[in-house]
Amino acid sequence: MLRIDEILKEKRISNSEFASMIGVSETSASAFKSGKTKPKFDTLVKIAEVLDVDIRQLFKPTKGGELLNGFVEYEDEIYRIYSKEDLQNLLNTIK
Structure with a gap:
């Protein structure tokens, strides 16, 4: 349901950079990207902010x-x- 991986590829941001940007472990960041774990709402807001996208763009x-x-x-x-x-x-x- 989330497009995090697509957005990261478009912006050429690595998993480790992404994890650092949102303040989580690389394992958690990877789980968000793959859809194995769904981030809490406040984490979604932070992801949208650090990726400089409207929160709606995070969803398919x-x-x-x-x-x-x-x-x-x-x-x-x-x-x-x-x-x-x-x-x-x-x-x-x-x-």
């Missing part, structure tokens, strides 16, 4: 489709993208 979508969550900068404006509708509105703005 449960209702199909892709997770849309991010920001796009276009012509000095910042657009938040949380849904397909947000993305479509941005595309309409760009056209």
Whole structure:
């Protein structure tokens, strides 16, 4: 259910670095990444903070489709993208 391993790979953060960042043993960090152990909520918050992601990005979508969550900068404006509708509105703005 968690995408921690994917995010760490994207950010090129090793397991030992990750463990140090969140203040747990490498074994615990590895268990979080593999899904063997589920972190407590306060640990999830810390993981999101140290990885600089929205906490929702730590989870795989449960209702199909892709997770849309991010920001796009276009012509000095910042657009938040949380849904397909947000993305479509941005595309309409760009056209």
